[in-house]
Amino acid sequence: MNPLIIGASIGIGIGWIIDQLKDKKMKYEIDFLPVGNGDTSGDAIAIRYVEDGSNDYKIMVIDGGTQESGQALVEHIKKYYETDYVDYVVNTHPDQDHASGLSVVMEQLEVGELWIHRPWLYVDEIIHHFQDQRMTKESLERRLKEKFSASYALEELAEEKDVKIFEPYQGKQIGEFGVMSPEKDWYLHTLIPDFNKTPEKKDESVSMLDSAINFVKNVFESFDVETLREDGETSADNESSVILYTEFNDKGIMFTGDAGIQALNEAVDYYNDNSVILSDDIYEKLAFIQVPHHGSRRNISPNILDKLLGEKGQSENKTAFVSAGKDSTKHPRKVAINAFIRRGCKVYATQGNTICHIHNTPDRGWSAITPLEFSDAVEEYD
Numbered sequence: 001m002n003p004l005i006i007g008a009s010i011g012i013g014i015g016w017i018i019d020q021l022k023d024k025k026m027k028y029e030i031d032f033l034p035v036g037n038g039d040t041s042g043d044a045i046a047i048r049y050v051e052d053g054s055n056d057y058k059i060m061v062i063d064g065g066t067q068e069s070g071q072a073l074v075e076h077i078k079k080y081y082e083t084d085y086v087d088y089v090v091n092t093h094p095d096q097d098h099a100s101g102l103s104v105v106m107e108q109l110e111v112g113e114l115w116i117h118r119p120w121l122y123v124d125e126i127i128h129h130f131q132d133q134r135m136t137k138e139s140l141e142r143r144l145k146e147k148f149s150a151s152y153a154l155e156e157l158a159e160e161k162d163v164k165i166f167e168p169y170q171g172k173q174i175g176e177f178g179v180m181s182p183e184k185d186w187y188l189h190t191l192i193p194d195f196n197k198t199p200e201k202k203d204e205s206v207s208m209l210d211s212a213i214n215f216v217k218n219v220f221e222s223f224d225v226e227t228l229r230e231d232g233e234t235s236a237d238n239e240s241s242v243i244l245y246t247e248f249n250d251k252g253i254m255f256t257g258d259a260g261i262q263a264l265n266e267a268v269d270y271y272n273d274n275s276v277i278l279s280d281d282i283y284e285k286l287a288f289i290q291v292p293h294h295g296s297r298r299n300i301s302p303n304i305l306d307k308l309l310g311e312k313g314q315s316e317n318k319t320a321f322v323s324a325g326k327d328s329t330k331h332p333r334k335v336a337i338n339a340f341i342r343r344g345c346k347v348y349a350t351q352g353n354t355i356c357h358i359h360n361t362p363d364r365g366w367s368a369i370t371p372l373e374f375s376d377a378v379e380e381y382d
């Protein structure tokens, strides 16, 4: 192979972004707003960052939760970021609890770029996956727009307001962040055909019995005893979640949406494929991570967490944020939180509050919160 071609191909994407950031001093704030009550969970995340000494702040919103949390995002950005301009709006995947609040952001704030997946643009390319369902291109397009109604509404809003639309596939750059997953072909030819098929896993459907009679059996865990399973599975919609990554001040920051084990592996592989530039393993860099899918136990495994965070005792001083409903009985799972703590994370949960991670930006006078505790007893799998 021609080394120049290899050089060119790694010159774009995550390696390039991180190379550009290497010598910059960044100030940033990451805010997770609360979404929903009871067993509804969702994500509503705002980020503001700037290079030290500059006033050129960039603002990114990742998912907007419900209409209510979308409104809260608007107020938050006006109050704490003192602007009504958002540079980048990113929708990780089309689920209502992530996409619908973004329409409020689009309506009430000025937006520079909208980043959403638009699978209906590819019906010619993917129609053959739907042959057995006797679908025409027209009916497939219609079905995708229905299935993605919340994100399709964002596309329509953006077109109305002349906001530029981009698609967040692996290798794309959104501001100072790189898209690690989903890879475009995997998304179009594996995940999209699976969108309708994938059954909702138990973890995602509310188990009335569990919460109503509090019949959850517990099993023992310790720092050395982990019961988290290797074989967790989540829906194709969740696996399609955009995974974003950057390194500010030489420290990795990752947002995961509702991504599952496959997508997280995809992200790690992508990082490693750029290892000519990125000389360390990702776990040595990663300092801040979003716990995927509100702390579900089916989106992570010991193996993928070892890759992302290092094995037990290998790293410390990492921060993890989890967005979970205030009174949720299923999110976050204790077995999932333990797995993050075991690998050197302090884990903080929204559970009705806005939580923020601030680096070198003005003190807001907010009070410190306590991280979640390690649990000696965790939910047994059924």
Ligand SMILES: [Zn+2]
Pocket (backbone or CB within 6 Å): 041, 042, 043, 095, 097, 098, 258, 293, 294
């Ligand atoms: Zn979700």
